[in-house]
Amino acid sequence: MRQIPVDTSAMTVMLIQAPEPKIKNRDTGEIATDRTSGKTLFNVNVAVIVDGRPDAVTIVVAEDGVQPDLFPGAPVSLPGLVARPWENDFGHGISYRANSVAVAQAPAMSNGKG
Numbered sequence: 513m514r515q516i517p518v519d520t521s522a523m524t525v526m527l528i529q530a531p532e533p534k535i536k537n538r539d540t541g542e543i544a545t546d547r548t549s550g551k552t553l554f555n556v557n558v559a560v561i562v563d564g565r566p567d568a569v570t571i572v573v574a575e576d577g578v579q580p581d582l583f584p585g586a587p588v589s590l591p592g593l594v595a596r597p598w599e600n601d602f603g604h605g606i607s608y609r610a611n612s613v614a615v616a617q618a619p620a621m622s623n624g625k626g
Contacts, residue, residue, distance in 0.1 A: 515594040524561040527586045528568060531556045531578050531613065551575045556613045558588060569608060577612030587616040
């Protein structure tokens with residue numbers, strides 16, 4: 513499957529809500545798992561802000577990449593973020609997957625003293 517790396521350096525990414533397990537089948541409640549590792553996949557809903565314009569985006573992260581200290585409103589980092597175009601009989605779009613999601617480190621602040 514084609515993957516496009518996403519550079520997040522020019523955007524602010526904030527967590528909208530706590531990550532939740534991704535549902536594979538809404539009728540049965542089956543939880544989605546990674547095809548390779550078998551780990552549970554989580555939907556991570558974030559606000560992506562570029563040039564002052566926010567968009568809500570869902571990023572998929574495997575359970576071992578979801579940091580425990582996440583909270584809504586926190587700025588987050590998404591190492592290894594990729595976009596994956598998809599198409600099926602019902603439509604097409606872009607899905608997003610990252611290696612992990614963690615509270616972003618605040619930039620170093622200068623006290624103005626040399």
